[in-house]
Amino acid sequence: MNGTEKIINQVNPYKPEPARIVRAYDLTDDVRFFQVRFADMDLALSFKYEAGQFAMISVLGAGEAPFSISSTPSRPGLLEFCIRKTGVVTDAIFRLKENDFIGVRGPYGTGFPIEMMKGRDILFVMGGLGAAPLRSVLLYCLDDRDHFGRISVLHGAKRPAEMIFRDEFLHLKKRSDLDCYLSVDKDDTGEWTENTGVVTTLFPKVKTIVPENTAAVVCGPPIMYKFVINELIKLNIPKDQILMTLERRMKCGVGKCGHCAIDYIYTCIDGPVFTYWDVLHMRELI
Amino acid sequence: MRIVKLKQDRLNSFLEAVSTDSELWGPVKKGADKHRFKIVDNPAEFDLDYTRTILPPKKIFLPPRFNMFKAMPTAYEEETMDPTKKILFGVHPCDIHGILIMDQFYTQTYNDPYYIRSRENTIILGHSCWPDEHCLCHSTGTDVANEGYDLFFTALNDEYLVWIGSSKGDDLVRIVPELFNEDLSDRDIQNYIRWREDRSKAFKAEINFKAMPDFMELKYRDAVWENLSHACLACGSCSNVCPTCTCYNVNDKPRLSENASDIARCWDACTLESYSEVAGGENFRESRSERLKLYYTHKLQAFISKYGKPACVGCGRCAATCPVGINVKTVAGALDGEEVDAFWSRYATEVTK
Amino acid sequence: MNNGKPKIGIYELTGCAGDALLIVDCEMELLDIFTAADIQSFAMAKSDNIDGELDVALVEGSVTTEKEISELKDIRERAKIVVAFGNCAAHGGIQARFDDKEWQENLKKVYGNQKFTHTKPVRSKPIDEFVKVDFYLPGCPVSKEQFLHFLTRMLKGNPPEHYPTPVCVTCKYNENDCLLNNGKLCLGPLTADGCGSVCPNHNIPCFGCWGPVENANAIAELHLLKEKGFSVEEIKKRMANFAGTKLADAIKQL
Numbered sequence: 001m002n003g004t005e006k007i008i009n010q011v012n013p014y015k016p017e018p019a020r021i022v023r024a025y026d027l028t029d030d031v032r033f034f035q036v037r038f039a040d041m042d043l044a045l046s047f048k049y050e051a052g053q054f055a056m057i058s059v060l061g062a063g064e065a066p067f068s069i070s071s072t073p074s075r076p077g078l079l080e081f082c083i084r085k086t087g088v089v090t091d092a093i094f095r096l097k098e099n100d101f102i103g104v105r106g107p108y109g110t111g112f113p114i115e116m117m118k119g120r121d122i123l124f125v126m127g128g129l130g131a132a133p134l135r136s137v138l139l140y141c142l143d144d145r146d147h148f149g150r151i152s153v154l155h156g157a158k159r160p161a162e163m164i165f166r167d168e169f170l171h172l173k174k175r176s177d178l179d180c181y182l183s184v185d186k187d188d189t190g191e192w193t194e195n196t197g198v199v200t201t202l203f204p205k206v207k208t209i210v211p212e213n214t215a216a217v218v219c220g221p222p223i224m225y226k227f228v229i230n231e232l233i234k235l236n237i238p239k240d241q242i243l244m245t246l247e248r249r250m251k252c253g254v255g256k257c258g259h260c261a262i263d264y265i266y267t268c269i270d271g272p273v274f275t276y277w278d279v280l281h282m283r284e285l286i
Numbered sequence: 287m288r289i290v291k292l293k294q295d296r297l298n299s300f301l302e303a304v305s306t307d308s309e310l311w312g313p314v315k316k317g318a319d320k321h322r323f324k325i326v327d328n329p330a331e332f333d334l335d336y337t338r339t340i341l342p343p344k345k346i347f348l349p350p351r352f353n354m355f356k357a358m359p360t361a362y363e364e365e366t367m368d369p370t371k372k373i374l375f376g377v378h379p380c381d382i383h384g385i386l387i388m389d390q391f392y393t394q395t396y397n398d399p400y401y402i403r404s405r406e407n408t409i410i411l412g413h414s415c416w417p418d419e420h421c422l423c424h425s426t427g428t429d430v431a432n433e434g435y436d437l438f439f440t441a442l443n444d445e446y447l448v449w450i451g452s453s454k455g456d457d458l459v460r461i462v463p464e465l466f467n468e469d470l471s472d473r474d475i476q477n478y479i480r481w482r483e484d485r486s487k488a489f490k491a492e493i494n495f496k497a498m499p500d501f502m503e504l505k506y507r508d509a510v511w512e513n514l515s516h517a518c519l520a521c522g523s524c525s526n527v528c529p530t531c532t533c534y535n536v537n538d539k540p541r542l543s544e545n546a547s548d549i550a551r552c553w554d555a556c557t558l559e560s561y562s563e564v565a566g567g568e569n570f571r572e573s574r575s576e577r578l579k580l581y582y583t584h585k586l587q588a589f590i591s592k593y594g595k596p597a598c599v600g601c602g603r604c605a606a607t608c609p610v611g612i613n614v615k616t617v618a619g620a621l622d623g624e625e626v627d628a629f630w631s632r633y634a635t636e637v638t639k
Numbered sequence: 640m641n642n643g644k645p646k647i648g649i650y651e652l653t654g655c656a657g658d659a660l661l662i663v664d665c666e667m668e669l670l671d672i673f674t675a676a677d678i679q680s681f682a683m684a685k686s687d688n689i690d691g692e693l694d695v696a697l698v699e700g701s702v703t704t705e706k707e708i709s710e711l712k713d714i715r716e717r718a719k720i721v722v723a724f725g726n727c728a729a730h731g732g733i734q735a736r737f738d739d740k741e742w743q744e745n746l747k748k749v750y751g752n753q754k755f756t757h758t759k760p761v762r763s764k765p766i767d768e769f770v771k772v773d774f775y776l777p778g779c780p781v782s783k784e785q786f787l788h789f790l791t792r793m794l795k796g797n798p799p800e801h802y803p804t805p806v807c808v809t810c811k812y813n814e815n816d817c818l819l820n821n822g823k824l825c826l827g828p829l830t831a832d833g834c835g836s837v838c839p840n841h842n843i844p845c846f847g848c849w850g851p852v853e854n855a856n857a858i859a860e861l862h863l864l865k866e867k868g869f870s871v872e873e874i875k876k877r878m879a880n881f882a883g884t885k886l887a888d889a890i891k892q893l
Contacts, residue, residue: 018360062797063538087565249564254396258533264588350812519828521807542671609819
């Protein structure tokens with residue numbers, strides 16, 4: 001290693017590195033939080049990634065799938081993922097316990113354009129599992145707080161029990177250096193003290209926005225984008241300062257297998273982070 | 287470039303002499319009138335009077351199915367990547383261009399070690415050809431190869447003009463220098479020039495490739511895509527036979543008797559329905575027309591805007607393969623407003639009736 | 640006691656038992672299969688069969704009697720996962736190629752006015768006409784490779800990934816010349832993959848014995864074959880052979 005940066009799988013980018021599940025607990029009924037550490041300690045400490053990048057996770061006997069990294073690069077050593085149970089690979093991941101091994105390779109794709117975001121106000125809008133990739137960049141901004149302007153967070157879920165990282169976000173509300181607004185479509189507990197309504201009902205609460213100096217970071221279910229983008233356009237936030245992250249099927253993560261292609265964009269190497277302006281030009285998404 | 291001459295009846299002696307420590311691959315007859323690249327014991331098995339093989343040379347570098355790893359609970363063992371030395375003889379210019387595109391694709395951003403290792407161990411010996419009604423390489427500018435081979439054999443009368451394209455190629459010639467003749471006469475040069483001109487005139491199929499990116503953009507919602515999709519059998523053959531199609535799928539194949547899996551890789555095709563299916567069953571491209579658009583966006587537009595050349599080398603395999611006549615030629619023709627003679631076009635008329 | 644091994648039952652309804660025979664034919668793997676799984680019931684291979692709770696039931700054959708309907712429903716109740724094992728179970732098999740009227744006629748022709756005492760015959764149908772099927776493993780018989788892959792995945796707790804492809808994919812892997820282009824009545828594009836394109840490998844057109852692949856474009860192929868000079872009757876007959884009831888609706892439209 002010669003004290004230099006070890007690039008993961010420099011020789012064979014398809015080869016996963018064994019990693020141990022350090023912690024695993026439920027975030028909601030079907031979403032679980034996994035904290036993992038590479039078995040190779042040197043790699044665990046030197047693994048570098050950007051907020052918004054993803055990794056391929058493999059489970060022996062089940063297969064491999066892409067997952068966005070939920071932890072922040074500003075806190076090295078551990079990688080965190082929130083994973084929803086949706087298919088064969090995720091079913092298998094859910095059966096694993098702490099201290100079990102998975103395979104991890106990456107990081108892949110483009111991260112959020114931190115340099116562009118620096119100095120600007122950041123407006124996070126997330127719904128459902130959208131908090132998984134956005135948590136990474138949010139924590140990154142908070143760890144480097146001085147470099148960013150006003151930070152506002154709008155986080156929506158269907159019900160309180162389905163809000164990813166609910167306690168973490170309730171905790172963030174106590175901080176004075178960001179404005180965090182939470183909402184659920186429907187409160188079935190009777191104990192929800194935050195806003196009720198779809199995530200767009202939080203927009204009026206956001207303090208003054210200087211559109212040209214704002215970067216909006218959006219992630220959520222497909223249905224959410226339409227309404228949220230509408231609000232952002234109404235606020236006059238430039239289309240190339242609206243950042244979003246896309247998901248597709250992937251088998252390689254390195255621009256070879258072709259499965260993530262949208263038009264002639266490869267989500268895995270050209271994305272997954274795109275600006276709304278980029279997305280407007282993807283014919284398959286229009 | 288150094289050019290030497292070889293009597294055609296000495297070709298087999300040459301191939302035998304240079305392939306003592308390598309596998310020798312080349313075009314061999316399959317059935318009545320088809321060909322495929324096959325490994326042979328004796329170069330006499332080659333049939334050089336061929337137009338195209340069913341599958342392009344990509345199968346030699348990345349076979350349709352192979353294992354990438356043996357996966358174990360806490361380790362991943364790389365399957366031995368094929369390090370066998372190979373000599374691939376009889377490759378036509380279009381396929382050499384196909385290999386050049388794959389070389390570029392598999393080394394950009396990330397390397398594909400399986401391709402690279404196999405490719406590095408393969409010597410490419412090109413061979414001249416004569417076009418048939420499907421050959422489009424004149425339009426794609428891939429009818430002549432100026433790079434991408436170690437030796438290139440142009441057949442003229444009873445001799446070959448042999449272009450030496452690499453140091454490795456030069457080494458091969460030096461194994462049996464007595465077989466070659468260094469002196470090119472004026473007559474040889476004249477013969478070659480005349481042959482080039484005659485061959486140029488022999489092309490029957492043309493496509494306006496330069497206009498294709500614009501057509502793909504402007505006719506993205508044209509009825510032609512629906513017309514194609516009615517007839518498409520979604521068999522994936524157009525991808526499997528295409529020298530520039532690289533998509534693949536990966537499967538975890540557990541072993542019965544041990545706690546380990548084979549991580550298996552196989553060719554995939556974007557025209558297959560399951561290609562765009564994601565976990566949970568959602569499919570981003572349920573309709574055949576969307577999948578065909580992706581295929582042709584890649585061939586006729588995307589690659590051109592990224593690399594300045596189409597992801598089509600004009601080999602005509604899609605034209606020789608698709609049972610319903612969906613191929614680069616008919617699709618480009620239809621986009622260009624031509625009346626197209628293909629089953630899909632006749633069938634579309636029937637459907638709309 | 641099964642030591643936590645998955646409990647598996649292998650059942651045969653109406654068919655040639657070729658799929659069960661294929662399991663017995665996995666000679667190199669049999670010991671591993673019996674080591675990894677607790678085979679509770681397998682009439683072809685063992686005698687001490689138990690009809691209890693199952694993790695996976697492989698059901699071969701189509702349903703042709705009322706008795707089989709109740710047997711099948713009993714299996715469904717006992718099994719967490721039911722697999723339609725082989726073409727007959729998945730699509731009804733050759734015996735399902737007749738419609739109601741033809742079936743009645745055939746029954747009469749063969750059995751005359753004989754009275755059925757043991758059980759009542761019904762028109763042959765695939766098992767999913769009666770119970771929920773979790774996985775389909777078609778084939779005539781199923782392929783060893785597909786079966787072992789499926790079984791191994793199931794034994795290790797992970798169902799195989801859904802990725803249906805037609806015979807043409809493997810046929811091209813095997814570098815065969817397209818038989819449709821050679822004027823043959825080949826059903827490759829309509830047929831589920833898994834056989835290794837064994838017929839086209841020998842220049843014999845695909846008969847469709849794996850049954851139809853999902854969303855097969857049968858109508859386009861019918862028109863294509865018509866254009867190549869085959870009669871509609873001929874094409875329908877070939878398509879109906881192994882597709883059982885699955886292509887029936889599509890075939891009627893033709």
